[in-house]
Amino acid sequence: MELDLIREDMKKLLKASRYLHSVGVEEVSHDLALIYGYNINHAKTAGILHDCAKYLSDEELLKACEMYHLPVTEIERECAFLLHAKVGAAFAKSKYGVEDEEILSAIAYHTTGRPAMTLLEKIIFTADYIEPYRKPLPRIEDIRKAAYNDLDLAVYMILENVLNYLSNNNSKIDNLTKETYEYYKKILSIQ
Numbered sequence: 001m002e003l004d005l006i007r008e009d010m011k012k013l014l015k016a017s018r019y020l021h022s023v024g025v026e027e028v029s030h031d032l033a034l035i036y037g038y039n040i041n042h043a044k045t046a047g048i049l050h051d052c053a054k055y056l057s058d059e060e061l062l063k064a065c066e067m068y069h070l071p072v073t074e075i076e077r078e079c080a081f082l083l084h085a086k087v088g089a090a091f092a093k094s095k096y097g098v099e100d101e102e103i104l105s106a107i108a109y110h111t112t113g114r115p116a117m118t119l120l121e122k123i124i125f126t127a128d129y130i131e132p133y134r135k136p137l138p139r140i141e142d143i144r145k146a147a148y149n150d151l152d153l154a155v156y157m158i159l160e161n162v163l164n165y166l167s168n169n170n171s172k173i174d175n176l177t178k179e180t181y182e183y184y185k186k187i188l189s190i191q
């Protein structure tokens with residue numbers, strides 16, 4: 001589906017603040033694709049669609065997983081909002097005709113990340129965090145600076161923030177997020 005049509009649909013489906021966030025992620029994905037040499041159209045498509053299943057309730061997300069035969073882990077059953085990423089990838093394919101596997105996996109892993117992410121996965125993961133319409137986050141200016149210079153470092157800093165935030169709030173943490181953090185810590189040789 002054409003980008004403008006996808007954008008129109010997102011505007012209809014998502015609440016106003018989530019739509020603005022999605023447009024912000026699309027814009028930042030465009031910039032990061034330009035800097036790091038990735039297909040701009042694919043980056044924008046993944047950016048605008050990354051939260052396309054976010055309007056579903058927990059119950060609806062679980063139902064969608066059954067419908068699309070998507071495996072649900074224990075933590076996903078407890079924190080069903082995590083599923084908007086996987087279900088979003090399934091929607092991208094079935095509702096918006098996205099066939100490109102890199103776009104689909106960038107949507108599927110935008111919440112947790114995963115070790116050894118592809119360039120597009122890192123672009124979407126980072127854009128989701130640094131887009132300009134989000135409310136202020138700790139160290140955001142440093143993370144933005146890193147994003148435009150060293151994408152792996154930005155990914156690491158975001159994961160560090162996310163893990164800090166989750167443990168400060170006594171929230172459940174997906175193992176994949178911890179593994180991703182350890183992976184980027186190691187490849188950046190951070191002690």
Ligand SMILES: [Fe+2]
Nearest residue numbers: 050051110111
């Ligand atoms: Fe999301």
Ligand SMILES: [Fe+2]
Nearest residue numbers: 021050051128
């Ligand atoms: Fe998002």
